Amino acid sequence: MTQPHSFLPIIRAGIDTYRQPVVYMREDCHLCRAEGFSALTRVRIEAGGRSLIATLNVVTAEGWLPPDTAALSIAAWNALRPERQGVQAEFSHPEPPASTSAIRNKVFGGKFDAASASQIITDMVAHRLSDLDLAAFVTACAGDRLDIAETIALTRAMTDAGQRIDWGTEPVLDKHCVGGLPGNRTTPIVVAVIAAAGGLIPKTSSRAITSPAGTADTIEVMTPVDLDITSMRRVVEAEGGCLAWGGGLDLSPADDILIRIERPLDFDSDGQLVASILSKKLAAGSTHVLIDMPVGPTAKVRTGAAAEDLSARLSAVAAEIGIELRVHCSDGTAPVGRGIGPSLEARDVLAVLRRSADHPPDLRDRALDIAGALLDMGVPDGRGRQTAETLLESGAAEAKFMAICAAQGGFHEPGIAPERAIETAGRRGRVTAIDNRRIAKIAKLAGAPGRQTAGVLLLARPGDTVEPDTPLYEIHAETPGELAWARDYARAGTSPFQVEAEK
The missing domain is CATH 3.90.1170.30 (Pyrimidine nucleoside phosphorylase-like, C-terminal domain)
Known part of the structure; x- marks a missing residue:
């Protein structure tokens, strides 16, 4: 029989902890004393038939949190979805996550298989793993510590943990840049060109991990990117393409959790990079994917040998999961365009689409190279680059970009810093x-x-x-x-x- 002391009313804390569920209790809370909860304890919370595991933060100052009340961060409240403020929730110690032994094995040089990869990702998405567990996993996989079999297992597990989209037709075109090159904001131009050509390109993009701007950050300056799957389908059906933030679509949700850990650590691994890219492409229903891989001494991929290794890993995993993939190695010796940062990069994108006299020619050429290669993947007639340039110079790509923005909620001109x-x-x-x-x-x-x-x-x-x-x-x-x-x-x-x- 449940003891009364295991219940507390819960309220909104109104604190943004990104994707980490956090619960706040006062240090004099009877439940903290009764259950032995202390700062950073993992706590299981159950209310209305739903449960959640959150990290405890202890409040030492009186004032905002009433006695014997628990407050949930925005992420915790949205995950638990209580009926109302003040509803009673049950608190307990969670069972140890089943995947911690697999993570520990990896830390000491072992391998994980499909079953253990699935368990790790399942526990990750259910928030059963602490940030220390997640940091240990990311670190144990860093560099080249994941082999091809582990990378395939991780890719499939990450895909299976979220929703998947089926567009009911092929080819579904997509592109991704491995990053490390500031200002390389080709995606909006490529999407506009492909959609103007009649191709299908439902593009999802990420926010910045360790860079001054991710694609979603830049596009959000000009149009809303926080689409759900229903909105995404509506935009794609109307315009042939979209420019959406992947984090709002529940496609490979484990990737967003790993990003939260990788951002402060400022590193990732080749295997996790491949799993991150391809799990989202598979979940988004992409069938033909072009990978832009800048190579340069201060880019993410620094040498030709490293590019070959990463390309081989991408190709092997893509072939195993049924994606046609091409790698486009590009010059990574210097930033692309003139702007570095969301609004400044957006201004470069618009200068290219609008055919302005002062547009950055390197951004234009890169975008046309990628768009041309993607068109050739869809219709292999060797005229992709020529078609892409015609669509850009005619204004068709600009018109399509504006139509996509209108379908997503409207267009806004980028601002400039004071x-x-x-x-x-x-x-x-x-x-x-x-x-x-x-x-x-x-x-x-x-x-x-x-x-x-x-x-x-x-x-x-x-x-x-x-x-x-x-x-x-x-x-x-x-x-x-x-x-x-x-x-x-x-x-x-x-x-x-x-x-x-x-x-």
Whole structure:
């Protein structure tokens, strides 16, 4: 028989903990004493026939939380879906997750199979694993510690944990960039071109993990991206394509949990990268996928050998799960376009679609290369690049992009940051390289992607000749403090622009 002391009324805490369910109790709560709950204890909460496992945070100050009451974070409240504020919930210690032994085995160099991969992902999505468990799993899989069989098992488990979309036709085209190259915002242009050509491209994208902007962050500056599957189908049926945030669609939900852990750790693994990409493509119903893989000394993929290894892993897993895949290796030695950060990248995208005289030519060329290759995957006549260019130059791609935005909820022009400062060259010479990682760090310190108009605007490119005090880049921020923080970092070390004296 359930004891009365195991129940507490629950209320909304109104605290955003991203996707981590958190419960708040006062330190003098009778339940904390009776059950031995302490800070960071994993707690099982049951109400209205639904249950949830959350992490306990103990409140030491009186005031906002009434005595003998539990408050749920936004993620916990949305997962439990109580009938109302103040409903009684039962609290208990959860059973140890079944997958912890599989994670421990992996930490010590073992392998996991399909069954243990499924159990890990099931426990992950059910929030049975603590952040320490998740960090251990991510770390144990880092680098090349997942073999092909484990990567396939993880991909399938991640796909099976969420919803899947069947479009009822082929080909369903898609593309993905492995990342590491600031400003490489080809997706909106590619989607517009493919949809204008009559192709089907229901594009889902992620938000930033370790970059100054993810594709969804940039598109959200111009149009809503938080679509559910019903809305996504409506947009795709009307326009042939969409530009949606994948995190709102319950497609491979474990990926969003792993992203939350990978973001502060600032690393991932080849196997998890492949599983992340392909599980979402499979869940989204994609049949033909092109992978853009920038290769450069400061990109995510740094060498040709690393690109070959990652390409082989992607191809092997794609073949096993029934996706036709092509890898497009591209130049990753410098950022693409001029803008780094959501609004600045959106402005570059619009300049290309609108055929503006000052559009960034490198972004235009990359987008057309990818769109052309995708068109050739769907209709292999070898004229994809030519078709893509015609659709862009005729204005058909711009019109299609605006139609997609209208179907998703309307179009908004990107804004510009109120605080800006220019950084200049310190010597005469030729710009030979731009450090992708360092320029991205400056943009993030300025506030990107959380501050939509923050970031970096590039004013010089590799190959340019500069004089002392020639503007190299402009930092954009929404507050004076963030601008100062970014400038301090930019000036504290080596410049992201490598300038060599001309002979």
